[in-house]
Amino acid sequence: MVTEPSALLLRTLAGLPVERTPVWAMRQAGRWDPEFRKLRGNRPFYEFAADVDAAAEASLLPRRFGVDAIILFYDITTLPQALGWPFRYIPGRGPVSDQVPTCDADLAPLRQPLQNASLQTIAQLVHRVRARLRGELPVIAFAGAPFTVACYCLGAGKDVSRITQYAAEHPKLWRELLELLAERTIEFFEALRSWGADVLQLFDSWAGELDEACYEAWAQAFHRRIFAQTPAPTVLYVRECPYLKQMLDSGATAISLGLRHDLAACRRRYPRDVFQGNVDAELLARGTPEQVRAATTACLCQGGGTRHILNLNQGMPKDARPENFVAFVETARQWRPPTDRAASS
Numbered sequence: 014m015v016t017e018p019s020a021l022l023l024r025t026l027a028g029l030p031v032e033r034t035p036v037w038a039m040r041q042a043g044r045w046d047p048e049f050r051k052l053r054g055n056r057p058f059y060e061f062a063a064d065v066d067a068a069a070e071a072s073l074l075p076r077r078f079g080v081d082a083i084i085l086f087y088d089i090t091t092l093p094q095a096l097g098w099p100f101r102y103i104p105g106r107g108p109v110s111d112q113v114p115t116c117d118a119d120l121a122p123l124r125q126p127l128q129n130a131s132l133q134t135i136a137q138l139v140h141r142v143r144a145r146l147r148g149e150l151p152v153i154a155f156a157g158a159p160f161t162v163a164c165y166c167l168g169a170g171k172d173v174s175r176i177t178q179y180a181a182e183h184p185k186l187w188r189e190l191l192e193l194l195a196e197r198t199i200e201f202f203e204a205l206r207s208w209g210a211d212v213l214q215l216f217d218s219w220a221g222e223l224d225e226a227c228y229e230a231w232a233q234a235f236h237r238r239i240f241a242q243t244p245a246p247t248v249l250y251v252r253e254c255p256y257l258k259q260m261l262d263s264g265a266t267a268i269s270l271g272l273r274h275d276l277a278a279c280r281r282r283y284p285r286d287v288f289q290g291n292v293d294a295e296l297l298a299r300g301t302p303e304q305v306r307a308a309t310t311a312c313l314c315q316g317g318g319t320r321h322i323l324n325l326n327q328g329m330p331k332d333a334r335p336e337n338f339v340a341f342v343e344t345a346r347q348w349r350p351p352t353d354r355a356a357s358s
Contacts, residue, residue: 020151022082023211025322026246026266026287034313034321035081036345037153038338039250039269040328042071042086045297047335049074058102062087063134069141078342082151082212085138089157089216090165092201093194095131097122098166110168113179114186123193127200139208153248154210156201158217159194159235166190173222180231195235202243214248215239215265221254233259240264248289252327261286271326277315287320292341294325297333302340309344318350 018024021035044050049071053061061067071086090100090108100108114120129136135154142152157165160176167190169175180187202213220232232251240247241264249265253273260268261283270276270290279288292312296305313323323345329338 020081020211022151022322023246025320026212026248028285028287028320030319033349034316034318034323034345036323036342037075037080037082037084038325038329038341039084041075041078041080041084041338042073043329044331045329045333045335045338046074058088058104059100062091065134065137065141068134068138069145072138072142073145076146076150078338079346080150080342082153083142083146084153084155084214085135085142085210087135087138089155089162089218091132091135092127092156092197093123093162093166096125096127096197100165107170108165109170110166113167114190115183117186117189120186120189120193123190123197127197127204129204132201132204136204136208139205139210143209151211152209153212153214154205155214155216156198156205158215158220158232158239158251159191159198160220160223160232161216161218162194162198163187163190164219166194171219171222173219177227191231191235195238198235198239199242202239202245206243206245210245212246212248213243214250214269217249217251217254219252221251221256221271225256225259228254228256229259233263236260236263236265248322250289267322269324275315276312276321277317280315280317280321285320287322288316289322289324291324291326294327294330294333297325297337297341298330300337302336305337305340306344309341310348313345313348313350 021031024031025035052070068086072083094100099112100110103109164176167179217232220228246266248267248269249260249263250269253271254260257274267287267289270288272293276291292308296308
């Protein structure tokens with residue numbers, strides 16, 4: 014006998030009826046929160062993230078707002094760093110690597126299968142957060158998709174033009190870099206699931222900047238491979254991705270939408286699929302609580318109360334206002350779908 018999941022998020026991902034739409038936000042644990050800033054102080058990012066106690070506390074801070082899931086606090090460069098790929102963190106710019114591979118030997122760090130011992134900090138983080146939650150909320154873990162992680166490994170960040178140039182100059186190395194990152198990501202997801210993560214989200218932040226052919230070859234092909242070997246609920250996020258059909262064909266349990274897609278239209282066209290999103294994140298920085306409530310209510314109505322996870326179109330802005338996040342979450346917790354629509358789901 015299979016037991017149905019009790020958490021709103023897990024039931025939504027399973028396509029089961031829910032009494033209300035679950036809510037959480039990408040980067041809900043971060044520098045926008047005054048309590049997070051107090052916790053981190055002046056500690057460098059990587060030093061802070063490597064402190065299991067601090068990272069666990071940071072992950073759990075959003076619980077006080079009433080969110081329906083906790084996403085773990087670490088970085089998408091955690092995986093390549095665990096494999097020996099060097100990074101430094103530059104404030105205002107993010108993770109930077111100066112190790113641009115020019116020959117086959119430069120990819121050696123990524124060829125070794127992932128050893129769980131190299132990720133003990135993340136294993137401890139999962140265990141610590143789960144122990145604190147005591148089953149109260151599901152735990153979301155994540156990885157960067159091969160394309161986006163490769164962008165960081167090559168020191169390009171979100172400069173996709175540099176990646177296109179590198180791929181043209183080093184086609185064999187570029188392809189192998191993506192292949193190796195995909196293999197290691199599958200291993201990472203397996204480890205995260207074994208440690209107790211309930212949901213796995215794949216971030217391909219910069220792949221939406223690619224043309225369609227490159228997106229299919231450099232992003233979607235690897236999304237499909239990773240999700241096909243991940244026996245857990247999964248979410249795919251590609252920042253403002255124009256290729257909705259390719260995202261839906263990735264094999265992810267849920268697709269996170271940006272502002273370029275109309276949620277209501279997606280729900281009508283693909284009623285059996287699960288969507289996440291898509292309130293404008295900038296409203297939480299630039300808007301008022303009243304404007305956030307209005308936008309959140311509109312999004313919930315478009316989602317229809319079934320197969321929808323309320324979230325933002327991207328991560329929480331660093332200058333988001335706490336009162337706006339309160340309005341975002343409270344609106345979700347108070348809203349209910351029309352009775353006739355809820356019954357028909």
